[in-house]
Amino acid sequence: MKQSIKKIFKKNKRLSVAGSLWIACNDNRFFGPGPLELLERINNTGSISEAAKEMNMSYKKAWEIINVLNDGPVKPLVVTKAGGTKGGGSVISDEAKELVVYYRLLRERFKKFLEKETRNMAL
Amino acid sequence: MKQSIKKIFKKNKRLSVAGSLWIACNDNRFFGPGPLELLERINNTGSISEAAKEMNMSYKKAWEIINVLNDGPVKPLVVTKAGGTKGGGSVISDEAKELVVYYRLLRERFKKFLEKETRNMAL
Numbered sequence: 198m199k200q201s202i203k204k205i206f207k208k209n210k211r212l213s214v215a216g217s218l219w220i221a222c223n224d225n226r227f228f229g230p231g232p233l234e235l236l237e238r239i240n241n242t243g244s245i246s247e248a249a250k251e252m253n254m255s256y257k258k259a260w261e262i263i264n265v266l267n268d269g270p271v272k273p274l275v276v277t278k279a280g281g282t283k284g285g286g287s288v289i290s291d292e293a294k295e296l297v298v299y300y301r302l303l304r305e306r307f308k309k310f311l312e313k314e315t316r317n318m319a320l
Numbered sequence: 321m322k323q324s325i326k327k328i329f330k331k332n333k334r335l336s337v338a339g340s341l342w343i344a345c346n347d348n349r350f351f352g353p354g355p356l357e358l359l360e361r362i363n364n365t366g367s368i369s370e371a372a373k374e375m376n377m378s379y380k381k382a383w384e385i386i387n388v389l390n391d392g393p394v395k396p397l398v399v400t401k402a403g404g405t406k407g408g409g410s411v412i413s414d415e416a417k418e419l420v421v422y423y424r425l426l427r428e429r430f431k432k433f434l435e436k437e438t439r440n441m442a443l
Contacts (some may be wrong), residue, residue, distance in 0.1 A: 202418035
């Protein structure tokens with residue numbers, strides 16, 4: 198890196214390298230931060246409507262995301278159980294749980310990449 | 321990674337890790353693919369209106385981007401010269417040229433990160 202931009206980077210502690218990350222299928226966004234949060238909340242609450250509510254998302258929008266997920270290469274991700282006395286409720290599949298773990302670790306590695314690049318700006 | 325999701329990743333050659341990357345200032349997006357392309361095209365054409373035209377972008381929109389850039393920590397990035405017989409035209413500053421080089425190299429490292437993660441999905 199040349200001297201002048203290096204000096205500017207060094208002086209500006211407000212500067213950072215940032216980004217976003219997702220899993221693509223045929224170059225289309227398939228799984229990212231939004232679906233991650235939705236799956237985790239369905240897993241915690243056992244309910245799509247509860248999960249949607251927690252995310253300030255409409256039930257319809259949550260189902261749109263789930264339909265895209267369930268139509269992807271890892272399927273099904275969300276399984277809806279038929280209603281009993283307590284109502285049906287929804288669970289996420291074992292594959293969905295693994296996908297959540299994989300994506301969380303992937304995001305950790307990405308965070309490290311961004312932190313390293315941000316540190317290097319000031320070197 | 322557990323076995324079942326690994327098998328799914330292995331079977332699906334359509335899957336990849338993808339993302340986008342930018343330089344942030346106070347956690348706000350400051351410089352990314354759009355500004356990069358605009359600066360490069362201004363540098364090549366010597367003209368903001370030509371650069372905007374090549375990007376199918378309005379002259380107004382191009383100026384909005386330039387104003388944000390010129391208001392940032394690296395300034396000025398675009399310098400407009402007063403019109404002579406040939407009209408004024410615009411150039412990018414030395415710092416802007418260095419920023420373009422820095423961002424291009426950063427993006428190369430990010431591309432390598434994504435390629436490595438995509439390869440590792442299938443391992």
